[in-house]
Amino acid sequence: MAEILVLVDHAEGAVRKPALELLTLARRIGEPSAVVLGAGAAAADIAAKAAEFGAAKVYVADGAEFADQLVVPKVDALTQIAKANDVAGVLVTSSGEGKEVAARVALRLGSGIITDAVDVRAGDQGPVATQSVFAASYTVESRVSNGVPVITVKPNAVAPEAAPAAGAVENVSVEFTGNAARVTSRTPRVSTGRPELTEAAIVVSGGRGVGAAEGFGVVEELADALEAAVGASRAAVDAGWYPHSSQVGQTGKQVSPQLYVANGISGAIQHRAGMQTSKTIVAVNKDPEAPIFELADYGVVGDLFEVLPQLTAEVKARKG
Amino acid sequence: MSLRIVVCVKYVPDATGDRRFADDHTTDREGVDGLLSELDEYGVEQALRIAEANDGAEVTVLTVGPDDAKDALRKALSMGADKAVHVNDDDIHGSDVLATSAILAKALEKTGFDLVIGGMASTDGTMGVLPALLAERLGVPQVTLLSEVSVEGGVVKGRRDGDAATELVEAPLPAVVSVTDQSGEARYPSFKGIMAAKKKPVQSLDLDDLGIEADEVGLAGSWTAVDSVAARPARTAGTVVKDEGEGGKQLAAFLADQKFI
Ligand SMILES: Cc1cc2nc3c(=O)[nH]c(=O)nc-3n(C[C@H](O)[C@H](O)[C@H](O)COP(=O)(O)OP(=O)(O)OC[C@H]3O[C@@H](n4cnc5c(N)ncnc54)[C@H](O)[C@@H]3O)c2cc1C
Numbered sequence: 001m002a003e004i005l006v007l008v009d010h011a012e013g014a015v016r017k018p019a020l021e022l023l024t025l026a027r028r029i030g031e032p033s034a035v036v037l038g039a040g041a042a043a044a045d046i047a048a049k050a051a052e053f054g055a056a057k058v059y060v061a062d063g064a065e066f067a068d069q070l071v072v073p074k075v076d077a078l079t080q081i082a083k084a085n086d087v088a089g090v091l092v093t094s095s096g097e098g099k100e101v102a103a104r105v106a107l108r109l110g111s112g113i114i115t116d117a118v119d120v121r122a123g124d125q126g127p128v129a130t131q132s133v134f135a136a137s138y139t140v141e142s143r144v145s146n147g148v149p150v151i152t153v154k155p156n157a158v159a160p161e162a163a164p165a166a167g168a169v170e171n172v173s174v175e176f177t178g179n180a181a182r183v184t185s186r187t188p189r190v191s192t193g194r195p196e197l198t199e200a201a202i203v204v205s206g207g208r209g210v211g212a213a214e215g216f217g218v219v220e221e222l223a224d225a226l227e228a229a230v231g232a233s234r235a236a237v238d239a240g241w242y243p244h245s246s247q248v249g250q251t252g253k254q255v256s257p258q259l260y261v262a263n264g265i266s267g268a269i270q271h272r273a274g275m276q277t278s279k280t281i282v283a284v285n286k287d288p289e290a291p292i293f294e295l296a297d298y299g300v301v302g303d304l305f306e307v308l309p310q311l312t313a314e315v316k317a318r319k320g
Numbered sequence: 321m322s323l324r325i326v327v328c329v330k331y332v333p334d335a336t337g338d339r340r341f342a343d344d345h346t347t348d349r350e351g352v353d354g355l356l357s358e359l360d361e362y363g364v365e366q367a368l369r370i371a372e373a374n375d376g377a378e379v380t381v382l383t384v385g386p387d388d389a390k391d392a393l394r395k396a397l398s399m400g401a402d403k404a405v406h407v408n409d410d411d412i413h414g415s416d417v418l419a420t421s422a423i424l425a426k427a428l429e430k431t432g433f434d435l436v437i438g439g440m441a442s443t444d445g446t447m448g449v450l451p452a453l454l455a456e457r458l459g460v461p462q463v464t465l466l467s468e469v470s471v472e473g474g475v476v477k478g479r480r481d482g483d484a485a486t487e488l489v490e491a492p493l494p495a496v497v498s499v500t501d502q503s504g505e506a507r508y509p510s511f512k513g514i515m516a517a518k519k520k521p522v523q524s525l526d527l528d529d530l531g532i533e534a535d536e537v538g539l540a541g542s543w544t545a546v547d548s549v550a551a552r553p554a555r556t557a558g559t560v561v562k563d564e565g566e567g568g569k570q571l572a573a574f575l576a577d578q579k580f581i
Pocket residue numbers: 206207208209210232233234235236247248249250251252253263264265266267268269270271274284285286287290302303304305358359443
């Protein structure tokens with residue numbers, strides 16, 4: 001069966017959920033092989049996890065280069081593995097770095113690239129990707145018409161499904177081409193203890209209406225009651241109330257949770273670009289004319305400092 | 321030492337207007353209002369700041385785009401860039417990102433560069449990969465998605481805020497950089513800047529000038545194909561209630577009904 005390479009995103013020794021989603025999607029278009037790069041001693045555990053989600057083979061490559069140089073070492077590894085094994089497709093997670101790696105791999109393979117797919121399926125002329133474009137106002141079906149399809153897929157495109165496979169590990173030694181920027185320091189992002197924004201089933205966000213950094217307290221309390229991630233609009237981030245890593249929208253994270261709760265957010269097109277594909281959208285805003293109500297499945301016109309604490313108490317009561 | 325900075329800028333349909341596709345499934349760039357991609361203003365801004373900090377630096381803005389793309393160049397010139405290059409050819413219509421990067425790379429080789437600056441992503445295609453592709457094609461380091469950037473002694477340094485970590489990165493020039501919207505507010509063109517821009521040189525190039533064959537780019541030379549486009553059914557507004565003291569409870573009832581609690 002056609003071999004599909006899946007670049008496995010990992011952090012702190014663990015597989016990130018989007019990689020399991022890629023393995024799940026890869027099974028629709030062929031037989032997945034996981035690629036685990038620069039994982040050090042954690043490679044064996046990561047390989048085992050990949051096998052659990054359908055990887056028949058796991059290519060493992062290591063070296064200081066993966067941490068010390070930007071993007072290029074991963075491009076070297078992925079390209080060399082793709083060429084040596086005559087693969088039929090390459091799937092990468094749509095993160096800032098994932099897209100850059102994928103694009104350079106595509107160029108080296110002489111292949112087209114599609115980014116930000118929200119779905120992938122098998123088609124008569126190869127894999128078909130679905131993209132959600134222009135702030136999710138259009139749905140596009142596209143495909144790579146030359147070379148080995150390289151596709152980057154957004155987190156939450158599919159629910160990961162286990163499908164145990166052999167997961168035969170093959171160690172690969174990569175010829176590094178250099179010509180890369182040097183990484184002189186790396187500070188891991190401190191975990192908030194809450195779910196990852198792009199992976200969470202529920203996201204509770206605050207905007208300018210929250211009024212101040214302290215105002216996010218009511219947003220966080222609701223998020224914690226719902227076991228949700230916290231998001232913010234750019235206005236709230238620019239004001240310095242919440243970190244940029246939590247920004248939702250065109251220039252922040254694009255999220256697609258089961259439930260998105262927008263509080264004190266007007267619903268500008270650039271914010272919608274990051275949350276419009278959420279399954280259910282709920283909004284709390286004191287302005288009945290706020291555009292966010294046009295896309296909300298349920299809206300409350302009111303002061304978020306009144307509505308949210310009552311909602312949080314009710315959620316806690318109902319959850320017991 | 322003179323520092324040749326080239327900023328790649330894209331002319332895009334206005335995101336707050338009506339964006340749509342033409343019959344051939346390409347982005348309609350004719351019938352809609354366009355502008356300099358807002359995220360490329362950050363690239364122009366950083367180029368100007370680097371030029372201010374480096375004696376004898378020169379800032380060129382470069383675009384690949386239709387006739388109206390000259391508006392994007394004018395805006396960048398009015399912000400303070402020194403000159404502009406406009407690659408425009410009917411055969412470019414429908415180019416995918418690999419074809420576009422091939423054209424930009426050829427244009428950059430022609431203009432010469434020490435530092436290429438791009439935006440984090442365009443506001444229409446939003447791929448965020450073109451600067452990486454330019455680095456690959458030009459054989460120089462990529463120092464991308466920077467929220468902070470500086471150039472000193474022939475080395476470009478910056479801060480890259482990734483998903484999992486914040487990295488400090490650096491590379492010797494020549495290099496390709498891209499900057500995010502966190503890199504620093506872009507300046508507004510002054511009246512003087514707008515007047516001065518009218519006299520600044522804009523060089524026009526076509527595919528012939530760059531030694532590119534028509535079938536290497538455009539729809540024919542692209543390695544991706546769009547099979548279908550469909551307007552997504554607009555989300556319909558649901559129930560909106562006014563909080564009269566029970567709004568939180570009403571919302572909780574809705575969430576319970578939808579099995580979220
Ligand atoms: C190139 C570009 C990229 C961008 N990228 C992003 C992005 O990634 N993400 C993003 O979010 N934005 C982005 N923006 C900015 C976007 O255009 C908006 O400016 C921004 O989303 C507004 O944030 P907001 O809704 O929080 O603020 P506002 O638009 O000011 O809305 C605040 C809302 O809060 C309500 N409110 C006030 N007080 C209360 C209260 N006590 N209780 C309830 N409601 C209250 C008000 O009625 C209002 O509707 C981008 C813009 C550009 C040009």
